Amino acid sequence: MAHLADALIHVPRYPFIPRRAWAAPAAAGASGTRGRWIDRDAEPDAWWRAVWSDAAIYTQLDDGATPLTAANAAKTFAPTCSASSPSLVTAFLRHLAPGHGDRVLEVGTGTGWTAGLLSYLTGDQRNVTTIEVDAGLAAVAEGNLRSVGISPRLVVGDGAAGAPSQPPFDGVHVTCGVRDIPYQWVEQTRPDGVIVLPHAPLTRLLRLTVGENGTASGSFHEVCSYMLLRAQRRPVSRLERTEPRIRELDTDPEPLLRVPAEPGLEVLLSDLVGEIPFITGDPGSGECAGILSSGTSHATVEDGRVTQTGPRDLWDEAEEVHRAWRARGSPGLDRIGFTVTPERQYVWLDDPSVSAAHTLGMVERRLP
Template structure:
């Protein structure tokens, strides 16, 4: 079989695998609130954004790549590119630096972002460039989309992937916590990396009535921006685990020790969310007492408020009895 025929076979496989992924996301209900994203995910070729990635195997990671001399390995690469799973795309000394998020989670986040025609969007964390391509496709204007990442090698490869797929949004190398003021103001800001708090620079670069969606404390919070000093919103229902934002001093501290607490709390995902959200403000025993007293609250009951120099997390009510300061 000629190389050309093999490439065509791989393209045919990619097309069918992409259609299957769209059906899978459709069945999950991820874009029920905005079915317009179905066409977008069906049109943007994810495999062009992950020319190689890593899968966990016993003892470490195995690299899958599209230029493997083994036809079966190339087929595994294509099928994996369209699996509804996150893909590790960049490692350093065994540490995950960058990944392509789970497509159904990306779809849910994009629906929650509530983009509309003409919106200017800033993405924090360029990754492979796939999410920026989805946004550019949906908005129909590459210039409305800006994506930023701290690592030059990440932005360079993202720019190449985007060009290969036919998209040219602005790809900027810089500290995402500082936003990209030269391209502001924005109607929407979406982060694909987790942060311990909301950077004030983001609010300053937003238009009034803008919307921010960011991972925080193993969840996803959506904030309505009133002005450069005020934003507030609640968490979505879903858990979300992203690599931390790199740059500045925005490191993620370790969770406090939970020895002595009941095992069902220690291992409960919602309790660990509360611990992560309130670390430095509540010790584990206090967190456990609150968690039990309030009926093991779901994420949607928690929220974030930014007001002037103050920023805090809360349960049920921003002015209620359960509120915890976030790091500035």
């Protein structure tokens, strides 16, 4: 995509990266490292290598409550702003495909880099409205953008509300994880306009097209990882202790413990069970694996036996989803999507007008 390549040349990443930050490599989980501290003054070569790499670079911790230092970044699990990896930034822009003259709403200004790229791609910085909930981050982003001669309309506020005084937009670009898609984004996008966002808790890139009837529907794409929209953060739920329910497994648990899971199964498990399976050890050696749902219920598998506790029997639910998925021919992402209407939103299978739960004849749960 030559136009996007031009944007990356004219609006490079480095002016949006602070002199000191934490670089998390794209394959951090696989490499066994969570990243490293970068300091442009102390180690300029390492700083430049990180900036030109595909690393995500953390620029804020704990909404600014914790200072961004090497020690804090190394031990925290709560980054709240980052310069996303260039491969993800370009993936979202490819799916949005903004054209010359398009009006775009961005939710989550962050460092300002994507707002700068959107300004170039649309041909006029006045076509871009970018919203940032954190006034401190907005001020830094504004300075970053001005350093490269770009000044889009930058609003400090809750991005969930969109920009009601500005529509209609041709596209909405969201840079934070979203559990429940605010219908305001659909309302503020013209028919045939596009919304791209990281859909949580999965998290996958979701591309929606707005219809004439006030609904939006579309498909899942790349795996991605983004901080949640602040208005949709939820407190950590605690496991509800109940008498453990133990049973012997009569089927092979391996398909449900595979990481990564089959993409179609992964989406359905996330929607209908609440979390995709995660492994705590090596399932091939009989070690423990488990599934969680918002922390309130838990299932562990070991030596051909499942132990379930909490209000829900998660492993039973996951097995039901797996059976239904297999019965439908093990559908992939080409048959699965997402629909947003004024009244509800849901994952669908084959038919965008009804939920996957309805298609599979299963109970549709509204997860906490």
